[in-house]
Amino acid sequence: DAKTTQPPSMDCAEGRAANLPCNHSTISGNEYVYWYRQIHSQGPQYIIHGLKNNETNEMASLIITEDRKSSTLILPHATLRDTAVYYCIVRVGGGSQGNLIFGKGTKLSVKP
Amino acid sequence: DTAVSQTPKYLVTQMGNDKSIKCEQNLGHDTMYWYKQDSKKFLKIMFSYNNKELIINETVPNRFSPKSPDKAHLNLHINSLELGDSAVYFCASSPGQGLGALHFGNGTRLTVT
Numbered sequence: 620d621a622k623t624t625q626p627p628s629m630d631c632a633e634g635r636a637a638n639l640p641c642n643h644s645t646i647s648g649n650e651y652v653y654w655y656r657q658i659h660s661q662g663p664q665y666i667i668h669g670l671k672n673n674e675t676n677e678m679a680s681l682i683i684t685e686d687r688k689s690s691t692l693i694l695p696h697a698t699l700r701d702t703a704v705y706y707c708i709v710r711v712g713g714g715s716q717g718n719l720i721f722g723k724g725t726k727l728s729v730k731p
Numbered sequence: 732d733t734a735v736s737q738t739p740k741y742l743v744t745q746m747g748n749d750k751s752i753k754c755e756q757n758l759g760h761d762t763m764y765w766y767k768q769d770s771k772k773f774l775k776i777m778f779s780y781n782n783k784e785l786i787i788n789e790t791v792p793n794r795f796s797p798k799s800p801d802k803a804h805l806n807l808h809i810n811s812l813e814l815g816d817s818a819v820y821f822c823a824s825s826p827g828q829g830l831g832a833l834h835f836g837n838g839t840r841l842t843v844t
Contacts, residue, residue: 655833662735662821662835663774704772719833721774 623707628726631701637694639725641707644688651710652683653719654692656703663706663721666692697729734758735836737822743842744812752807752839754822762786763805764833765797766821774821780805781827809841817843 624642631637643652653668667674667681669690674681680693694701706724735756744750756763764787765777779787783799794810809816822836 657774660837662823662837663833664835665832668832706774719776723772 623709623722625705625707625722625725627723628728630728630730631694631697633699633729633731634696637692637697637701637727637729639692639694639705639707639727640689641691642689643707643709646687646709652681652687652690653708653710654679654681655706655708655719655721656701657706657724658700658703666705697727699729699731701727702729703727735822735824735834737820737836737839739839740837741840741842743844745844746812746814748812749808749810750812750841751809752820752822752841754805754807754836756803756822756824756834758824758826758834759803760824760831760834761802761827762825763799763802764823764825765805765807766823766835768819768821768838770818778805778807812841812843814843817841 651668651670654666655663656666657663666678667676669681669683681690683690704724704726706721708719710719738753742750762781764779766774767777768774776789777791778797780799782802796808798806819838819840821838823833825831825833
C-alpha cells in the first residue's frame with residue numbers, strides 16, 4: 620500500500636474551516652484514499668473516502684488532486700469536538716479494508 | 732445503542748495470567764477485526780474474521796487466540812500475559828471484506844504489571 624505523509628499537528632479556530640493535507644505521491648490507480656479520526660480515549664471513526672472524484676458527506680469534504688498524489692480533508696465549520704487525530708490512509712479497494720495501516724496522523728486542535 | 736461494544740473497558744493483570752476481551756457488534760456486519768494500539772499510538776491490525784472464518788492473521792504471538800462463536804462476536808483470549816502486551820485493544824466491524832467503513836469499539840486498555 621502507498622505511504623502517506625501528514626503534518627504532525629495543526630491548529631484551527633472554532634467556526635473556521637479546517638483543511639488537513641495528505642501526500643500520497645506513490646498511490647496506485649486502484650487505491651482509495653480513506654480518512655478516519657480518533658478522538659481522545661475513543662476508537663477511530665470513519666469520516667470519508669474517495670478514489671478520483673471529490674466527495675462530500677455530512678461530516679466533511681474530500682478534495683483529491685487530479686494527479687491523485689495528494690488530498691485535503693475539509694471540515695467546513697470546525698467545532699471543539701473536532702479536536703482529534705486525523706488519519707489519512709490509502710488502500711486497495713475490494714480487498715480487506717480491515718488491513719488499513721494507520722500512520723501517526725495529524726493532531727488537530729480546535730481552539731475557541 | 733452502542734454499535735460495537737467491548738468489555739471490559741479496563742483490564743489490569745499480572746504477568747503470566749490468562750485473560751479475555753469480549754466484543755459484540757449489533758450492525759449485522761459480516762467482518763470483524765482486532766487492532767492493537769501501542770504506547771506510541773500506532774494502530775495495527777491483529778486479526779480479521781469474515782463470517783466466523785479467520786481471514787487475516789498478522790504476525791501475532793500464538794498466545795493471542797481469537798474466537799468467533801457467531802458473526803456478531805469476536806473475542807480475544809490472551810495466554811501467559813507479558814509486559815509488552817500492555818496496550819489498548821480495539822475491536823471493529825465492517826459490512827464485508829473491503830466493503831464499507833470500519834466501525835470501532837471504544838477500546839480495552841490492558842495493563843500488565
